[in-house]
Amino acid sequence: xxxxxxxxxxxxxxxxxxxxxxxxxxxxxxxxxxxxxxxxxxxxxxxxxxxxxxxxxxxxxxxxxxxxxxxxxxxxxxxxxxxxxxxxxxxxxxxxxxxxxxxxxxxxxxxxxxxxxxxxxxxxxxxxxxxxxxxxxxxxxxxxxx
Numbered sequence: 766x767x768x769x770x771x772x773x774x775x776x777x778x779x780x781x782x783x784x785x786x787x788x789x790x791x792x793x794x795x796x797x798x799x800x801x802x803x804x805x806x807x808x809x810x811x812x813x814x815x816x817x818x819x820x821x822x823x824x825x826x827x828x829x830x831x832x833x834x835x836x837x838x839x840x841x842x843x844x845x846x847x848x849x850x851x852x853x854x855x856x857x858x859x860x861x862x863x864x865x866x867x868x869x870x871x872x873x874x875x876x877x878x879x880x881x882x883x884x885x886x887x888x889x890x891x892x893x894x895x896x897x898x899x900x901x902x903x904x905x906x907x908x909x910x911x
Contacts, residue, residue: 811880833878
């Protein structure tokens with residue numbers, strides 16, 4: 766089987782700099798963008814939401830972005846400077862989680878949307894021993910995980 770390598774040139778492809786608050790319904794973080802195109806900034810919001818789903822499921826589920834229901838994309842081509850990232854859980858079921866996610870700078874919100882995430886059991890494709898440890902480590906790096 767041929768191996769495909771994707772190189773984003775981004776170290777670890779974690780597009781969140783810090784988590785400043787997290788609880789059962791909300792997550793807040795920051796990201797300093799430096800010439801980031803809007804689609805990459807959308808990925809930051811998706812990572813924020815996915816991290817929250819993992820947190821509220823006790824890292825017992827594999828989660829991924831299922832759908833962007835709507836998303837306001839900034840008119841500017843590139844984002845620069847520090848942005849506050851915020852996510853609010855709007856609703857959840859056993860396997861689906863709906864969020865309002867936004868990036869704010871200087872009291873303006875150029876990027877916001879509603880995102881849906883899915884959470885499934887780990888299996889032979891999504892190995893618990895590898896992924897659970899990886900995502901806990903990411904949150905630990907933000908100094909918010911026990």
